[in-house]
Structure formats: C-alpha cells, structure tokens
Amino acid sequence: MRNDSALDIRWPAKFNEIPKEVFHRADVYRLELERIFHGPEWHPVAHVAEIPARGDLKTGYVGAVPVLIVHGDDSVVRVFQNSCAHRGTQLKTCARGKADKIECPYHRWTYNNRGELIGVPGQGDFPRDFRKEDYGLRVLRSGEVCGLIFVTLSDEAPPLADYLDNTAEHIARAMGGDGRLKLLGYQKVAFAANWKEYSDNEGYHGPLLHAAFRMLKFAQADGAQFMTPHAHKVNSATLAVPEPSFIEDGSVVEGRDPKLPPHNIIVSLFPVTIITRNLDVISVRYATPISPDETEVHYAYFAHADDDAALVQHRIRQASNLIGPSGFISLEDGAVFNRLHVGSASDGTVAFQKGVRGPIVAPYALDKGDEAGNLIRWEHYRQAMGFARD
Numbered sequence: 591m592r593n594d595s596a597l598d599i600r601w602p603a604k605f606n607e608i609p610k611e612v613f614h615r616a617d618v619y620r621l622e623l624e625r626i627f628h629g630p631e632w633h634p635v636a637h638v639a640e641i642p643a644r645g646d647l648k649t650g651y652v653g654a655v656p657v658l659i660v661h662g663d664d665s666v667v668r669v670f671q672n673s674c675a676h677r678g679t680q681l682k683t684c685a686r687g688k689a690d691k692i693e694c695p696y697h698r699w700t701y702n703n704r705g706e707l708i709g710v711p712g713q714g715d716f717p718r719d720f721r722k723e724d725y726g727l728r729v730l731r732s733g734e735v736c737g738l739i740f741v742t743l744s745d746e747a748p749p750l751a752d753y754l755d756n757t758a759e760h761i762a763r764a765m766g767g768d769g770r771l772k773l774l775g776y777q778k779v780a781f782a783a784n785w786k787e788y789s790d791n792e793g794y795h796g797p798l799l800h801a802a803f804r805m806l807k808f809a810q811a812d813g814a815q816f817m818t819p820h821a822h823k824v825n826s827a828t829l830a831v832p833e834p835s836f837i838e839d840g841s842v843v844e845g846r847d848p849k850l851p852p853h854n855i856i857v858s859l860f861p862v863t864i865i866t867r868n869l870d871v872i873s874v875r876y877a878t879p880i881s882p883d884e885t886e887v888h889y890a891y892f893a894h895a896d897d898d899a900a901l902v903q904h905r906i907r908q909a910s911n912l913i914g915p916s917g918f919i920s921l922e923d924g925a926v927f928n929r930l931h932v933g934s935a936s937d938g939t940v941a942f943q944k945g946v947r948g949p950i951v952a953p954y955a956l957d958k959g960d961e962a963g964n965l966i967r968w969e970h971y972r973q974a975m976g977f978a979r980d
C-alpha cells in the first residue's frame with residue numbers, strides 16, 4: 591500500500607498493534623502538527639463562561655498556532671490568530687484578560703476587540719495604497735456547541751455539527767444539561783508524555799490503576815461506551831456512593847446535583863480534548879502538544895449558572911479533590927503517562943487487547959471497561975498521517 595507521508599513508518603498489519611516510534615520521533619510530531627492539529631479537525635479552545643463579558647479574552651493554542659478568543663463589544667465571540675498583522679508579533683501573552691483595544695507592543699498597531707485595525711503610528715510614510723481595512727486580525731473558522739467554542743485551521747474540515755457526529759447531546763449532558771455555566775477556575779499541568787499517550791487513556795485501566803474508581807464501583811456500574819465515525823469516544827457510567835469505610839470524609843464524593851445523579855461521563859474528542867462530568871465536577875480538559883515528549887493540559891472547572899452558593903462550594907471542593915493532576919480520580923494517570931513514554935522508547939509495537947474481537951469499524955459500541963475503542967482513533971490517525979499498513 592502506498593505510504594503518502596514521506597516518513598519511513600512501518601505500520602503493523604495486525605490491526606490492534608501500534609508502532610512505538612510514533613510516540614517519540616520528531617519528524618512524526620511535525621507531521622502531526624501539519625496533518626492533524628493544523629489539519630481538518632475541530633478543537634475546543636474556550637467555553638463562553640470563560641469570557642462571559644464584552645471585552646473578555648482568552649489565549650490558547652491549536653497545535654503550534656497561538657490563538658486569541660475575544661468576546662467583542664458587538665457580543666460576537668471570534669477566534670483570531672494571536673499574531674499581529676504587521677510583522678507577526680504575538681499580541682497577548684496572558685491566559686485570560688480584558689481589552690477594549692488590543693495593542694501590539696512592537697510598533698503599537700492597535701486593533702479593536704472585533705479585530706479591526708484602528709491605529710497605525712507613522713502611516714504617512716507607508717506605501718500610498720496602504721489601507722487599515724486590509725490589515726485586520728486573521729479570523730479563524732469557529733463554531734459553538736453548548737457554549738463550547740471550537741476552531742479549525744483548515745477550510746477542509748467538515749461542518750462542525752457533522753464533525754461531532756452524535757456527541758453533542760453527551761457534551762450537553764456533561765456540561766450541566768444546557769451549557770449555561772460559570773467558570774470556577776483552572777488547574778494546569780505539563781505531562782512528560784506524548785499527546786497520544788495522554789489521550790489513549792481508556793476504561794480498562796479505570797478501576798485497576800485508580801483506587802478512586804474502585805471506591806466508586808466503576809467496574810460494577812451500569813455504563814456504555816461508543817465510538818463515532820470521526821473517532822470521538824463517549825464513555826458513560828452511573829457511579830455508586832462509596833462505602834463509609836473507604837474514605838474518612840465521604841462528602842467529597844457525594845453527588846449533590848439534583849439534575850444528574852452520580853455519573854461519570856467522558857467525551858473524548860479526537861485528537862485531544864476531553865469533556866468530563868465526574869460526579870458533580872464539570873470540566874473541560876484542553877490539551878496542547880508541546881513536543882513529542884510533553885503535553886500541557888489545562889483543566890477548566892465549571893458550576894452551573896443556576897447553582898446556589900452551597901452547590902458551587904461543593905463543586906469547587908470536589909473539583910480540587912477529585913480531578914486534575916492531584917485528584918483522587920486522576921492522580922495516578924500523570925505517573926503512568928510518563929512511564930508509558932519512558933517504556934515505549936524502544937523498537938516494536940504496543941497492542942490493545944481488552945474488548946478486541948476482530949477489526950473494529952465506527953460507529954461501534956463496546957463495554958465501558960474496554961480499550962478496543964481506541965483502535966478507531968488510531969485508524970483515523972493512521973489515515974490522516976498517510977502511513978500505509980504492512
């Protein structure tokens with residue numbers, strides 16, 4: 591089969607095997623930026639609750655490209671390339687901020703918060719045909735689902751609704767039912783692992799690696815998992831209230847949201863964003879690959895707009911104890927991601943087994959505790975990268 595990637599990757603004929611070199615090679619990483627992160631995929635970059643007022647802004651990245659998400663004074667949320675239209679200087683370096691105007695520090699070109707160029711020092715010495723209207727900030731193609739703002743760098747990405755397959759209803763379920771949220775805060779962590787090791791997290795390891803999932807009886811819970819044609823994964827399970835002997839202060843793991851009983855909903859969008867509802871914790875995990883060996887993840891936590899003060903306090907307490915880099919549920923993941931990365935620095939392949947009964951084609955339903963669904967992500971990856979199978 592033709593290999594159109596120009597890289598000498600040999601993809602195993604066995605459909606459940608992945609070559610280890612894709613987790614380490616710098617040339618593979620560069621091609622991933624080009625074909626996946628800068629290619630025809632959509633990436634969540636903010637929720638409107640992170641920029642609720644006119645003039646609010648947030649920065650982020652799509653692969654290596656810096657982006658600026660701005661709530662304009664005309665109430666329109668736009669995603670710009672975070673780069674001056676003059677010589678390309680990064681305009682904003684703050685994580686979040688507020689701006690009526692956006693001024694570039696280098697030569698003081700100034701934009702309004704709709705991205706229009708409104709001020710240019712020394713314009714009298716510019717070419718006579720220079721027009722400010724031609725030098726607005728570059729607006730990227732964006733869309734919104736349940737308040738979550740997605741962006742793509744490619745004109746070839748399908749319409750957002752098609753791209754998301756049928757995950758939108760699950761995104762809504764995870765995000766308080768209707769996406770009317772209030773930002774609580776962030777936890778940010780850099781994992782010493784490749785982005786694919788981070789995003790290969792699955793249901794198989796849940797109750798085996800994490801004591802917290804044993805406590806919440808994940809293995810015994812009702813649940814389901816399915817994969818969609820665009821390689822998104824939805825894993826949903828009803829959790830059990832833990833036995834008192836398991837944890838001294840059981841209030842940390844109570845489910846108090848009257849609209850949704852104790853639940854675990856994980857929507858893993860290709861390539862790296864994960865939207866979760868773990869008990870009463872509503873979170874979006876924005877992930878950015880930094881290099882083949884490092885992945886930065888920003889956990890944004892939310893309350894629902896209708897919550898009373900007590901429920902907000904409960905969500906904050908549960909968020910900081912349960913999820914994120916030091917939470918009961920995900921504390922161990924960071925260590926394992928790094929050990930995966932160290933351990934995979936050798937020849938050969940890794941293999942998925944749990945739930946594998948033959949070649950897997952989306953849409954596909956599987957047990958919540960299976961790892962086989964990730965093979966659909968890998969097949970999507972292999973095709974996007976142009977790697978031919980042996």
Ligand code: FES
Pocket residue numbers: 674675676677678679694695696697698699
């Ligand atoms: S690079 Fe921004 S004003 Fe010159």
Ligand SMILES: [Fe+2]
Pocket residue numbers: 791795796799800919920923
């Ligand atoms: Fe995990």
